Amino acid sequence: MELNTFANVRVLFFAKSRELVGEKETVINYPSRISTRRILNELLERYNSLSVISENLILSLNEEYLDINDDLIINLKTGDELAVIPPISGG
Template sequence: MDVRVLFFARSRELAGTSEATLALEAGSTTAALLPRLMEQYPWLAELGGSFVLSLNQEYLAPGEEQVLKAGDEVAVIPPISGG
């Protein structure tokens, strides 16, 4: 199944793209998606895991795991600083 991944702010810079499509096995979870992201975009390691995911525009709590479905949209959102 294909899942659409969106990259925002620093994650977009590190990934070198604003979005990608990842093919995952049916029944994969958001936890299974993370190693795939790190494998395909190793520069994301610079964020040190300091990012949150959203699934279909809903933030996931740290450590929360959701089953993904074909066509789902996952966003990688790094910490935002302001001033």
């Protein structure tokens, strides 16, 4: 029987996501084994203000992009760093 374990993950908000959330960073306690889609869904549930940019958000874990469309199961550990990156426009 496998016990659910959790990881305290540092979540960083950049640019427009920081503006919408109203904070630069936080710590969220996620299950250690979680799908990339569930990470996004839990962020949107916690910070519903992100919904206006949810279709274009990019997430990275420890500076590596996550493909939220693949719905991969990943293993998190305490101290991991999740970045919420809004759509980027260039000029």
